[in-house]
Amino acid sequence: MLSVELAYWQQTLLRTVGVLAAVLLPAGALVQLFLFKAVSFMQSRLGPMEAGPHGSLQLFAEVGKWIQKEDIVPDRADARLFKLAPYLVVGTVLLVYLAIPFGPDAVFADLEGGIFYALAASSVSVIGVLIAGWASANKYSLLGGLRAAGQLIAYELPLVLAVMGVVIQAGTLNLQRIVTAQADGSIFGFGAIGLPFAITQIVGFVVFLIAMQAELTQTPFDMPVAESELVTGFMTEYSGMRFLLFFIGEFAAVGALSAVAATLFLGGWYFPGLDHDANYMNVLGPIILLAKILLLSFVVFWVRFTYPRFREDQLQKFAWTVLIPISLLNIVGTMILKVAF
C-alpha cells in the first residue's frame, strides 16, 4: 500500500484531475488513432497528414477549430435545456469512470456495488440525448432523440444481463474484487494466466460487446444519428463548443464502456505474471488497462466501419428475440455450473 497520507481536499483534487485524465486521454487517443488514421487505412487513404508528423497533431487543430466557432441557439428552441443537454451527456461518462479500478490503490471510489453503479450512471445519459432532441425544436432532432431512447432502453437489458454471469462467477459486484478474482483464478489448475472471464463467460462477453455497440449508437446501430436520413439526429442544431462536448461524450463513452468490458472480461488492470498486490501495479495498472481499452475500442471502430446500418425494426427484434433470451440462458447456465462446482 501507499505510504502517503493526503488531506481530504488533496484527495478530492487528485480524484478530479484523475477522472478528467481518465476520460480525455482515451477519448483523444480513440479519435486520433482510430477515427482519423485506422479508418483511413481501411479505406485505402492516408487521412490527415498536414498537422505535425503524419498528422499526429490533427486532434489539437480540430479542438482549436471547434472552440473558435459561434455557439448558436435556434430561435424557437428551449434555450436553457438546449444548453444543459451536452453537459448531462458528458457528465454521466465522467461518473462511469468513478467506479473503474486502475490498480490495487489507484481507484477513485471502491464502491461495493461498483458494476451496478457504472451501469446505472451510464443509463442516465439517455435523458441528455432526449432533452437535446426535444429542446432543439427540430423534427429531425426529435426523431433522433426518440430513436436513441428506444434503442438505449432495448439494449440496456442485454447489457445488464450479460454482466450478471460475471457477477455470479466472481461472487461480488465490486469491480476491484472482480479483477482480483480473475487474477487469482485458474483454468483446471493451470493458473499462469489467471482466469479472464472472457473464457468462461464467452457468451456474456459477445452479448456485452454487441449491446455495447448499440448503447454507443455506433454503426450498425447508428439510426439515432444516421447522417444520411436524420442529419446526425439530436446533434443537428448544435455548433461550436456544445457540439464538441457531444463529440467528446461519444468517444469518452466508447472508452468508458470498453474499460468496463475490459475490467469484467479481460482482467482489468492485471496482466498475467505480475504481482497484483505490488506497489508498482499502481503505475503499470493504468497503462495495462489503457491498452485493453484501446484493444476493445478498436473492435468497436472496426465493426463501425465494416457493416451497414440495421433497420429500426430489425434492431428492436434483434434485441428482444435474440440477445435477451441468449443472455438469460447464459445466466441459467452459469448458475447451474456455479452450484455444481
Place this chain on the structure above:
Amino acid sequence: MTLLATVNSDVPFNVAQNVGFGVIAVLMVTGALRVVTTNNVVHAALWLVLVLAGAAAQFILLAAEFVAITQVLVYIGAIVVLFLFGVMLTRAPIRGEAGLTRSNWFGGALVGVLLLGLLSFTLLDTFGGDRLPADTRLTLRPAAVSQAEGTEPTAGSNVGAVSDSIFSRYLIPFEAVSVLLTAALIGAIVLARKE
C-alpha cells in the same frame, strides 16, 4: 474515509450531514412543487428527475448505497425515460400549453398531505430514536488498505445485507411483488392490443 452518516454514531447530531440533508430537501421540495405547477409536460418530467435524484442523494447520506443506485437505475434511467419517450412521441409543444392544471387539483393535494402525515407517523412510530448502526459504513478506501488493516475490504456495506434479507426473510413478499409486476405487464399488453 467513511460516510458522514456513521462518523461518531453516538453523537446525536451530525452538523455536516444535517446541512446536506437540508440543502437536498429544499431542492427536492422545490422540484416537487414545480412538477405540479409548470405548464410544460417535458419540464415537469425533468423536475421529477431532480426530485428522484435528490431521493438517491438522501439514501447515500444514510449510507444506503445499493438503494441509491437502484433509485437512479430504475427511476431516472428507466421510468422517467419512458415518461419522456411517451410524452415526446405524442404531444409536447416546446412552449408548453395552458390549462394543464385540472380543476380538481385540491383533491390530489389533500391525498398528498394525508399520505405525508401517514408516512411521517409510521416512520417516527417505528424508528423514533434509532440510530444507524456503526457498521453500515460505506467505505471509499481501496481494498488493499483494508486488507493491510486486517478488516473486510468493504466492511458493512449493505449490498450483501440487502440480498440476504430479500432472499430469506422477505422472500415471499418479494416473489409476490414479482408476480404482481408480471400480471401488470400482461394486463398492459392485453389492454393495448386491438383484436
